[in-house]
Amino acid sequence: MTRTAGTHPLVREWLNDFVAETLRPGILDQIVDRLDDEVVARLPELADRDIRRDLAASTHAHALVMLGGLTQDRADYPVPQQAHDFARTLARRGLELRLLLRVYHLGQEAVMDYMTEVLDRRGLPPDIERSVLMRLFERSIRWVGTSVEELTETYIEERERGLRAALNQRTELVRALLAGADADIDQASARLGYRLAGRHLACVVWTDDAMPGPVTLPDNGFRAEVGDGETLGLLDRVVARLAAALGSRSVLTVPSGASALWAWIAVESDAARAPATVEAPVRIAVGAPAAGIAGFRASHREAVSARRVAERARGEIGRVLHYPEVEVAYLAGTDEAAMRALIARELGPLAAPDANSARLRETLHAYLRCRRSPDAAAKRLGVHKNTVRYRMQRIEELLGHPIEHRGLWLEIALECAAIYGVR
Numbered sequence: 001m002t003r004t005a006g007t008h009p010l011v012r013e014w015l016n017d018f019v020a021e022t023l024r025p026g027i028l029d030q031i032v033d034r035l036d037d038e039v040v041a042r043l044p045e046l047a048d049r050d051i052r053r054d055l056a057a058s059t060h061a062h063a064l065v066m067l068g069g070l071t072q073d074r075a076d077y078p079v080p081q082q083a084h085d086f087a088r089t090l091a092r093r094g095l096e097l098r099l100l101l102r103v104y105h106l107g108q109e110a111v112m113d114y115m116t117e118v119l120d121r122r123g124l125p126p127d128i129e130r131s132v133l134m135r136l137f138e139r140s141i142r143w144v145g146t147s148v149e150e151l152t153e154t155y156i157e158e159r160e161r162g163l164r165a166a167l168n169q170r171t172e173l174v175r176a177l178l179a180g181a182d183a184d185i186d187q188a189s190a191r192l193g194y195r196l197a198g199r200h201l202a203c204v205v206w207t208d209d210a211m212p213g214p215v216t217l218p219d220n221g222f223r224a225e226v227g228d229g230e231t232l233g234l235l236d237r238v239v240a241r242l243a244a245a246l247g248s249r250s251v252l253t254v255p256s257g258a259s260a261l262w263a264w265i266a267v268e269s270d271a272a273r274a275p276a277t278v279e280a281p282v283r284i285a286v287g288a289p290a291a292g293i294a295g296f297r298a299s300h301r302e303a304v305s306a307r308r309v310a311e312r313a314r315g316e317i318g319r320v321l322h323y324p325e326v327e328v329a330y331l332a333g334t335d336e337a338a339m340r341a342l343i344a345r346e347l348g349p350l351a352a353p354d355a356n357s358a359r360l361r362e363t364l365h366a367y368l369r370c371r372r373s374p375d376a377a378a379k380r381l382g383v384h385k386n387t388v389r390y391r392m393q394r395i396e397e398l399l400g401h402p403i404e405h406r407g408l409w410l411e412i413a414l415e416c417a418a419i420y421g422v423r
Contacts, residue, residue, distance in 0.1 A: 012071060014124065018068045018075070028067075031114065031190060032059045039103055045095060046103070058086035070135075077143045087151040093157035100155055104144045111140055159316040167255075173334065174254050178297055185293060194252035194264065197399045199291045201246070201267045202299035203274070204307045205235045206260035208281040235261040238282050242310055246272050264296060264302075284320045285310055305330045308378070311325050314421030323365045328412055329419045346406060346413035349398045351422045360398070361422075363391040363412040368407060 022028055036059055040046045046055055061080035069077060090100050115136050119129050147268060173191055176356060177183060189196045232255055243251045243265045250266035270289045278284055287302030289295070302323035309326045310317065312333065323330070332339045343351050350361050367388065370376035374392070377399075378385040403410065 010128050011135065012024040014122075014128065015071050016133060018118070019070055022067060027058065028063060031352065032056060032063060034114065035059055035107060035110045038113075039106045042106050042358055043099060043102060045099060048093075051089060051093065052061045054082075054086045054089045055103070058081040062107075062143070062147070066139065070139065077139075077146050079147050083147060083151060084154045087154045088158040092162055097152065097159075100151060101148060103394045104151075108140045108144050127270055145208055145395060171254050174252075177293060178300060182296070183293070188293075192252055194250060195266060196264050196293050196296055197291075198250075198295050199268065199270070199272075199289050201265045201272050201274070201289045201298050202287040202296070203239065203242070203265065204256070204260065204285045204300075204303045205239060205263060206257075206283055206307070207235070208283065216314070231259045233262065235259075235282065236298045238267070238278065238284075239263045242274055242284070245275055262300065264300070269356055274322070276318070276320055280319070282319065283307075286320065286322050288322075302327075308420060309333065313419045317419055326415075326419065331414045332412055332416050333420060339420070342409070343413045343417050343422060346409050347417065347422075348400070350395065352416065353422055355375060357422075360391055360395050361414060363388060364395050364403070364410065365418060367392060368403075368411045368414065372403075372407075 022031065033056075036052070036055055039055070040052065046052060058080070061082040065077055065080055085099055090097075112133075115133070124132070138148045170192060173183075173188060177188065177196075185196050235238050238254060239251060239253055239261065242263075243249070246265060246267055248265050248267055252264045254262045256262050267289050274286045276286060285303045285306035287299035287306070290299045305327055306321045306323040309330050310321050320348060332342065345362065350357050350364070361378065364379045366377040367374070370380060374385045374388045381388070390404070399406075
């Protein structure tokens with residue numbers, strides 16, 4: 001608690017008379033109306049009936065506190081409950097914090113203007129008038145400072161509470177839909193702020209296990225700024241840019257962990273495709289586009305499956321993984337022992353972990369993907385076509401049979417080996 005210096009007797013006497021007069025029935029209400037009118041004229045967002053009523057209650061309570069302290073040397077001003085209620089109202093209505101701060105700065109101006117008019121009408125001696133104004137100004141500075149500090153905390157707490165509640169409700173609805181719950185599609189869309197009747201491209205977005213320290217990446221394409229405690233914000237920005245690249249303005253996101261996000265992007269066609277790359281530390285798994293609530297579930301299920309492939313993969317398979325491209329590896333990899341037996345059986349000596357075997361596997365994989373064209377495979381690998389032909393001869397020698405005899409099985413085994421590695 002602090003105390004001001006002693007007050008001149010004439011100043012104290014005038015303040016006592018002013019406070020007594022202001023507290024007469026009806027007078028304070030008129031002053032409150034005037035002050036609020038001036039604030040609302042500058043901040044029309046407060047003209048709403050309920051907001052204006054809460055503002056009046058706050059102003060009236062503040063006025064009683066201020067008037068009670070004007071004639072005392074005590075300079076602390078407790079913030080009344082009505083002021084906290086007003087701050088919570090602004091937070092619940094989604095109005096910005098800056099509006100709350102402006103209310104107090106404009107309120108201070110309005111109070112000083114009113115007091116200046118009162119002193120002019122009273123015709124006090126210049127030295128007494130100056131002392132009264134200085135005392136009022138000093139007290140109003142303390143009042144604004146105390147109020148802004150406390151009410152900023154109140155506003156932020158209420159805003160965060162509201163955001164958490166809304167997020168929890170949205171998350172619960174999304175999880176219910178994914179679990180197969182029946183829902184009215186229009187009502188669910190309204191609650192989510194996302195149209196479920198359309199076509200969806202689902203994504204799972206997450207970060208590497210080892211997050212870097214604060215680092216700034218160029219803000220182009222799908223690069224973003226990474227900082228401590230900003231992981232979900234980073235992922236939200238990546239999804240927003242992904243949606244923009246797909247020409248979509250409708251996105252639904254739900255945090256699935258401290259560094260992971262589920263997302264759905266409204267797309268126009270089944271040909272919609274995410275960009276091929278994204279900058280570290282972000283990774284994206286993408287399902288195939290699908291329509292309606294059933295498509296909402298199916299595309300998400302595929303994105304989750306693609307993420308499982310990414311997390312089990314050995315070596316670098318890219319930061320953006322599309323489920324259709326890894327579907328075979330996902331299905332084959334659901335039974336680890338059976339998959340390993342498939343790789344060993346079909347690839348035989350090619351399943352060895354040395355560099356030469358890896359080179360032969362890569363050549364065979366390219367050859368099969370290029371519809372058994374040595375020229376196309378050579379172009380994909382960046383080697384001469386005769387090199388491909390020589391390697392293919394060597395591969396058939398090692399396998400002990402022509403490739404055509406087991407082409408499909410070889411391709412499945414190669415897909416699994418490329419993603420999950422060999423032993």
